[in-house]
Amino acid sequence: xxxxxxxxxxxxxxxxxxxxxxxxxxxxxxxxxxxxxxxxxxxxxxxxxxxxxxxxxxxxxxxxxxxxxxxxxxxxxxxxxxxxxxxxxxxxxxxxxxxxxxxxxxxxxxxxxxxxxxxxxxxxxxxxxxxxxxxxxxxxxxxxxxxxxxxxxxxxxxxxxxxxxxxxxxxxxxxxxxxxxxxxxxxxxxxxxxxxxxxxxxxxxxxxxxxxxxxxxxxxxxxxxxxxxxxxxxxxxxxxxxxxxxxxxxxxxxxxxxxxxxxxxxxxxxxxxxxxxxxxxxxxxxxxxxxxxxxxxxxxxxxxxxxxxxxxxxxxxxxxxxxxxxxxxxxxxxxxxxxxxxxxxxxxxxxxxxx
Amino acid sequence: xxxxxxxxxxxxxxxxxxxxxxxxxxxxxxxxxxxxxxxxxxxxxxxxxxxxxxxxxxxxxxxxxxxxxxxxxxxxxxxxxxxxxxxxxxxxxxxxxxxxxxxxxxxxxxxxxxxxxxxxxxxxxxxxxxxxxxxxxxxxxxxxxxxxxxxxxxxxxxxxxxxxxxxxxxxxxxxxxxxxxxxxxxxxxxxxxxxxxxxxxxxxxxxxxxxxxxxxxxxxxxxxxxxxxxxxxxxxxxxxxxxxxxxxxxxxxxxxxxxxxxxxxxxxxxxxxxxxxxxxxxxxxxxxxxxxxxxxxxxxxxxxxxxxxxxxxxxxxxxxxxxxxxxxxxxx
Numbered sequence: 001x002x003x004x005x006x007x008x009x010x011x012x013x014x015x016x017x018x019x020x021x022x023x024x025x026x027x028x029x030x031x032x033x034x035x036x037x038x039x040x041x042x043x044x045x046x047x048x049x050x051x052x053x054x055x056x057x058x059x060x061x062x063x064x065x066x067x068x069x070x071x072x073x074x075x076x077x078x079x080x081x082x083x084x085x086x087x088x089x090x091x092x093x094x095x096x097x098x099x100x101x102x103x104x105x106x107x108x109x110x111x112x113x114x115x116x117x118x119x120x121x122x123x124x125x126x127x128x129x130x131x132x133x134x135x136x137x138x139x140x141x142x143x144x145x146x147x148x149x150x151x152x153x154x155x156x157x158x159x160x161x162x163x164x165x166x167x168x169x170x171x172x173x174x175x176x177x178x179x180x181x182x183x184x185x186x187x188x189x190x191x192x193x194x195x196x197x198x199x200x201x202x203x204x205x206x207x208x209x210x211x212x213x214x215x216x217x218x219x220x221x222x223x224x225x226x227x228x229x230x231x232x233x234x235x236x237x238x239x240x241x242x243x244x245x246x247x248x249x250x251x252x253x254x255x256x257x258x259x260x261x262x263x264x265x266x267x268x269x270x271x272x273x274x275x276x277x278x279x280x281x282x283x284x285x286x287x288x289x290x291x292x293x294x295x296x297x298x299x300x301x302x303x304x305x306x307x308x309x310x311x312x313x314x315x316x317x318x319x320x321x322x323x324x325x326x327x328x329x330x331x332x333x334x335x336x337x338x339x340x341x342x343x344x345x346x347x348x349x350x351x352x353x354x355x
Numbered sequence: 356x357x358x359x360x361x362x363x364x365x366x367x368x369x370x371x372x373x374x375x376x377x378x379x380x381x382x383x384x385x386x387x388x389x390x391x392x393x394x395x396x397x398x399x400x401x402x403x404x405x406x407x408x409x410x411x412x413x414x415x416x417x418x419x420x421x422x423x424x425x426x427x428x429x430x431x432x433x434x435x436x437x438x439x440x441x442x443x444x445x446x447x448x449x450x451x452x453x454x455x456x457x458x459x460x461x462x463x464x465x466x467x468x469x470x471x472x473x474x475x476x477x478x479x480x481x482x483x484x485x486x487x488x489x490x491x492x493x494x495x496x497x498x499x500x501x502x503x504x505x506x507x508x509x510x511x512x513x514x515x516x517x518x519x520x521x522x523x524x525x526x527x528x529x530x531x532x533x534x535x536x537x538x539x540x541x542x543x544x545x546x547x548x549x550x551x552x553x554x555x556x557x558x559x560x561x562x563x564x565x566x567x568x569x570x571x572x573x574x575x576x577x578x579x580x581x582x583x584x585x586x587x588x589x590x591x592x593x594x595x596x597x598x599x600x601x602x603x604x605x606x607x608x609x610x611x612x613x614x615x616x617x618x619x620x621x622x623x624x625x626x627x628x629x630x631x632x633x634x635x636x637x638x639x640x641x642x643x644x645x646x647x648x649x650x651x652x653x654x655x656x657x658x659x660x661x662x663x664x665x666x667x668x669x670x671x672x673x674x675x676x677x678x679x680x681x682x683x684x685x686x687x
Contacts, residue, residue, distance in 0.1 A: 154645035
């Protein structure tokens with residue numbers, strides 16, 4: 001049987017854990033270990049835990065420094081094992097050392113799958129789904145939950161047609177977005193871009209600052225705060241934030257976001273993102289926007305040309321900070337029937353200055 | 356015999372008449388059950404048919420009535436006690452709980468207490484907090500008592516005859532709103548018996564298993580007819596006797612539906628229906644659940660006098676429809 005390398009990583013032991021301290025390593029290079037043997041000890045601000053070997057094997061290398069603080073997902077030691085270990089990433093980025101893991105040669109016998117250690121808080125599932133997962137050796141974390149509160153339902157695990165239905169809805173959603181963009185293509189518009197050196201603690205916080213700042217600019221410039229379809233001035237300021245949804249993209253509208261404490265807006269955006277991922281954006285948040293914002297700051301995309309949505313006067317996008325010089329590119333598209341290009345440049349400058 | 360759509364009062368009266376004819380040791384006692392024919396008219400003309408010795412009017416003392424019945428039952432009689440409102444069993448609790456329920460066991464099985472206690476139960480008549488309770492859960496919590504909750508005229512007649520046959524005390528909780536309503540099934544004229552401790556599968560459907568007692572059985576049936584139109588099919592199980600409780604049909608049904616909803620009129624907190632949930636989640640049946648268990652029960656309030664509030668305090672057909680729809684839609 002062929003042997004291959006498997007990196008044992010700093011595990012994520014709670015929902016909030018981002019890093020852990022390597023307290024001790026209980027094995028030496030060259031040691032043979034059995035599945036379940038303790039390999040190393042980890043301390044977090046909440047819990048101290050022994051990390052066990054996921055499989056039988058030999059310790060090939062120890063990368064972790066005792067006493068050092070390591071990010072979740074960082075490799076602590078390398079195990080040479082004949083068992084194909086299912087890697088389970090707890091929704092964190094895969095460790096970069098994954099590249100050194102040899103591709104196992106095809107083997108005659110079916111690979112033994114070591115059941116990943118799934119903490120109860122990480123996956124919610126109805127009892128029947130758990131029974132099926134156990135019987136068929138399915139990793140519940142690999143199933144996309146569609147039930148209330150992100151729970152894996154019976155249908156999610158048992159009926160592949162669900163995925164088909166989701167795909168159909170996604171396709172319909174995509175079509176609808178494309179059709180609406182098509183309507184705004186003939187509008188005279190201009191897109192301006194500039195770099196900004198602002199930094200943010202999290203995606204939600206960054207989005208909140210953008211949404212609130214842009215809403216403030218719209219509030220001061222009422223001629224921009226109207227529906228380009230009816231030409232009625234709006235009594236509120238609504239900014240749509242483009243976000244991931246269970247069905248592709250969603251554009252929930254945050255009304256008067258500049259009139260509430262930032263912390264409250266951050267929470268609102270955060271909970272809306274969760275609802276959106278579950279495909280449940282509240283109905284009252286689906287209309288009433290003057291502008292849209294496409295926040296790509298947590299991706300690797302440097303810039304996107306923002307597209308006007310029907311009835312909107314402005315659209316903004318923010319790219320990821322550039323790795324070399326740390327600045328993000330902000331782009332603004334305006335409807336030239338309501339705003340001239342130099343005015344737009346001024347608004348973009350105001351936005352960057354505030355951020 | 357076809358076309359015998361009786362009300363529950365008529366069906367119960369027939370059962371008692373049969374028992375009075377079959378067994379000389381059977382007699383009925385209670386307040387206003389003789390000449391007056393019963394507070395809800397259940398005993399009707401039995402006084403005139405069987406005489407005052409066998410259909411006995413008593414003074415207004417529930418403690419005395421049940422005490423008399425326990426003594427008579429111990430000495431070879433088969434008394435049927437009628438309590439005008441089940442709320443008044445509180446007056447007779449010592450006789451029911453400490454005497455009737457215990458004697459057979461405390462003398463090593465040497466004595467029997469073949470006593471049936473019929474009581475008018477439940478809300479919906481505008482009789483307010485002291486005359487509207489659903490107290491079956493109290494009795495289900497006392498070993499030695501069997502507790503029956505008939506849901507229709509047909510059921511009531513067969514179950515009452517079985518209760519009268521039973522060698523030890525049976526509490527028979529009759530919902531007042533069912534007394535005057537004609538059933539949908541014919542009630543055979545002669546004697547038939549429905550064994551205590553056997554649940555009835557009222558209807559079968561693939562989407563949701565509903566366990567409901569007493570009046571809630573007919574409300575769930577009405578809800579099920581509406582839900583059928585939406586393509587939601589309910590299985591309805593009527594335990595008939597909440598003690599002893601036959602869970603097998605529930606377990607079997609859950610293998611097919613994976614969803615459980617329980618419905619009772621009595622208040623939710625500490626209610627009998629929670630026992631059904633407990634039995635499911637502490638059994639192998641748990642692994643069949645594809646949805647959290649849904650529970651519909653009365654509010655934890657004394658039944659209000661105002662008619663709108665009285666209705667709002669206990670599950671109605673619309674509540675059942677809404678809840679069932681929610682469970683089936685959310686949990687696929």
